[in-house]
Amino acid sequence: xxxxxxxxxxxxxxxxxxxxxxxxxxxxxxxxxxxxxxxxxxxxxxxxxxxxxxxxxxxxxxxxxxxxxxxxxxxxxxxxxxxxxxxxxxxxxxxxxxxxxxxxxxxxxxxxxxxxxxxxxxxxxxxxxxxxxxxxxxxxxxxxxxxxxxxxxxxxxxxxxxxxxxxxxxxxxxxxxxxxxxxxxxxxxxxxxxxxxxxxxxxxxxxxxxxxxxxxxxxxxxxxxxxxxxxxxxxxxxxxxxxxxxxxxxxxxxxxxxxxxxxxxxxxxxxxxxxxxxxxxxxxxxxxxxxxxxxxxxxxxxxxxxxxxxxxxxxxxxxxxxxxxxxxxxxxxxxxxxxxxxxx
Amino acid sequence: xxxxxxxxxxxxxxxxxxxxxxxxxxxxxxxxxxxxxxxxxxxxxxxxxxxxxxxxxxxxxxxxxxxxxxxxxxxxxxxxxxxxxxxxxxxxxxxxxxxxxxxxxxxxxxxxxxxxxxxxxxxxxxxxxxxxxxxxxxxxxxxxxxxxxxxxxxxxxxxxxxxxxxxxxxxxxxxxxxxxxxxxxxxxxxxxxxxxxxxxxxxxxxxxxxxxxxxxxxxxxxxxxxxxxxxxxxxxxxxxxxxxxxxxxxxxxxxxxxxxxxxxxxxxxxxxx
Numbered sequence: 001x002x003x004x005x006x007x008x009x010x011x012x013x014x015x016x017x018x019x020x021x022x023x024x025x026x027x028x029x030x031x032x033x034x035x036x037x038x039x040x041x042x043x044x045x046x047x048x049x050x051x052x053x054x055x056x057x058x059x060x061x062x063x064x065x066x067x068x069x070x071x072x073x074x075x076x077x078x079x080x081x082x083x084x085x086x087x088x089x090x091x092x093x094x095x096x097x098x099x100x101x102x103x104x105x106x107x108x109x110x111x112x113x114x115x116x117x118x119x120x121x122x123x124x125x126x127x128x129x130x131x132x133x134x135x136x137x138x139x140x141x142x143x144x145x146x147x148x149x150x151x152x153x154x155x156x157x158x159x160x161x162x163x164x165x166x167x168x169x170x171x172x173x174x175x176x177x178x179x180x181x182x183x184x185x186x187x188x189x190x191x192x193x194x195x196x197x198x199x200x201x202x203x204x205x206x207x208x209x210x211x212x213x214x215x216x217x218x219x220x221x222x223x224x225x226x227x228x229x230x231x232x233x234x235x236x237x238x239x240x241x242x243x244x245x246x247x248x249x250x251x252x253x254x255x256x257x258x259x260x261x262x263x264x265x266x267x268x269x270x271x272x273x274x275x276x277x278x279x280x281x282x283x284x285x286x287x288x289x290x291x292x293x294x295x296x297x298x299x300x301x302x303x304x305x306x307x308x309x310x311x312x313x314x315x316x317x318x319x320x321x322x323x324x325x326x327x328x329x330x331x332x333x334x335x336x337x338x339x340x341x342x343x344x
Numbered sequence: 345x346x347x348x349x350x351x352x353x354x355x356x357x358x359x360x361x362x363x364x365x366x367x368x369x370x371x372x373x374x375x376x377x378x379x380x381x382x383x384x385x386x387x388x389x390x391x392x393x394x395x396x397x398x399x400x401x402x403x404x405x406x407x408x409x410x411x412x413x414x415x416x417x418x419x420x421x422x423x424x425x426x427x428x429x430x431x432x433x434x435x436x437x438x439x440x441x442x443x444x445x446x447x448x449x450x451x452x453x454x455x456x457x458x459x460x461x462x463x464x465x466x467x468x469x470x471x472x473x474x475x476x477x478x479x480x481x482x483x484x485x486x487x488x489x490x491x492x493x494x495x496x497x498x499x500x501x502x503x504x505x506x507x508x509x510x511x512x513x514x515x516x517x518x519x520x521x522x523x524x525x526x527x528x529x530x531x532x533x534x535x536x537x538x539x540x541x542x543x544x545x546x547x548x549x550x551x552x553x554x555x556x557x558x559x560x561x562x563x564x565x566x567x568x569x570x571x572x573x574x575x576x577x578x579x580x581x582x583x584x585x586x587x588x589x590x591x592x593x594x595x596x597x598x599x600x601x602x603x604x605x606x607x608x609x610x611x612x613x614x615x616x617x
Contacts, residue, residue, distance in 0.1 A: 231433055286439070
């Protein structure tokens with residue numbers, strides 16, 4: 001390895017460590033926020049106790065708040081931010097469209113329809129629940145969009161057009177179900193869920209999200225060079241030895257699985273997948289070996305803080321986290337656009 | 345052995361865009377693909393790099409049919425510089441050239457010393473070493489084209505396929521670029537519009553009309569006033585100086601040979617076989 005390459009590798013390792021530290025600190029700090037007072041020291045004690053490294057006396061109520069409520073919630077937020085960010089980065093590169101995000105493939109509106117059908121009609125009863133309905137809806141919508149794209153020729157623009165069509169269709173179905181069949185309580189519950197919420201996530205949600213997001217990140221990192229090859233379009237990618245159609249299918253399915261899982265846990269959290277990849281590209285450049293981990297870490301930190309703030313800003317009424325991401329995300333996005341302004 | 349096309353044809357919907365072309369370049373030479381718009385130059389190049397499969401005939405690389413090889417194996421031997429390859433990402437020249445190393449890397453593929461050497465050599469060859477850290481959108485048309493060629497060179501190919509690489513370049517950059525291509529130690533197949541450039545830089549030319557190769561050989565033998573009149577439907581004078589270098593001069597006015605006396609079996613534009 002040349003010295004320049006080694007220096008780059010070292011710098012990357014340093015940045016990655018800093019990023020992981022930032023996520024850890026954000027999670028710890030977010031846990032201290034809220035109506036019940038918990039200090040960073042309390043957080044540390046509770047964590048050490050549960051990992052089995054210490055046996056420090058802590059009040060039961062603090063232990064419950066930290067371990068049962070705020071920690072799983074913060075970790076889920078981190079996973080959701082990281083996962084949606086990565087999906088956005090991959091889709092933007094793969095579909096050669098800076099506007100692509102995890103929801104461009106109709107996934108979020110499919111999830112909404114699934115959740116509403118369960119919420120309003122109670123199909124499947126408690127066994128499936130809102131989350132299960134959302135997952136099934138997301139997968140069905142994605143399948144329909146891909147089928148539509150295939151039938152119309154299969155190029156990148158076709159995928160996006162099919163995604164727009166799918167999104168509109170499932171949004172209409174969601175609205176139809178709500179207006180025709182739901183009473184106001186059901187409507188409120190479903191609307192809140194649609195806007196994104198991490199209320200009441202449990203440890204099994206954490207485990208599910210963590211597995212999917214970590215696995216997805218590893219796979220995307222493995223495909224980093226192949227994703228780089230798409231910078232100049234399909235034809236150049238093919239001439240660089242990429243099996244374009246196969247890779248696109250693999251990565252579309254991967255992003256669909258990640259997004260469907262996250263949406264089924266946290267609802268349709270918008271904007272993270274669209275904006276954060278642009279922020280990461282602005283800061284760390286377009287090479288995916290760096291872009292993918294950077295987007296994941298930025299996404300995790302961003303989401304943990306937005307969730308914490310939405311939780312406490314209007315307490316006791318929580319703000320849907322999707323509203324928070326957009327309120328913070330839009331100004332950030334505008335800032336990036338202005339900084340990137342260039343002579344045509 | 346090298347990249348060869350034997351009697352390839354490509355039917356795209358109703359149209360036969362390539363119709364029975366055979367191409368057997370001598371290793372190390374520069375071959376010009378000539379012919380009017382829509383004569384099948386780009387289509388033939390697509391067949392040659394395996395982006396499309398011929399409806400009949402075969403393209404082989406070292407004797408193996410292109411379709412039986414993986415995309416990666418093809419990419420290690422054949423590099424392509426296509427038209428209109430643009431990006432909106434803020435990518436640096438060095439990273440564009442690095443893309444050429446992708447076929448030589450594995451699944452995780454860290455950058456090895458050999459990659460850095462190939463990238464540096466490609467930058468040097470194309471005169472982009474001091475522009476390596478420039479962003480794509482700040483480059484001129486000629487620099488972008490050179491960056492694409494550097495990317496293709498970093499692939500360390502034996503065959504280089506270029507589709508009208510001199511498009512949108514001023515005359516000096518046209519000359520520089522083609523003299524670079526003809527000096528490279530690889531076999532190059534170049535689709536060209538400019539007959540004078542073809543005469544200047546190609547060892548051999550192949551003339552296509554409606555998907556068929558109607559003439560082939562050294563430019564001095566192929567490029568005659570009669571052929572130009574028949575294929576392009578324009579009046580031209582071809583002069584050779586004392587060193588055998590050709591100049592094609594075009595003249596306005598009607599031609600005295602019937603246009604399209606080759607290739608078209610009827611007037612409908614769909615030549616039968």
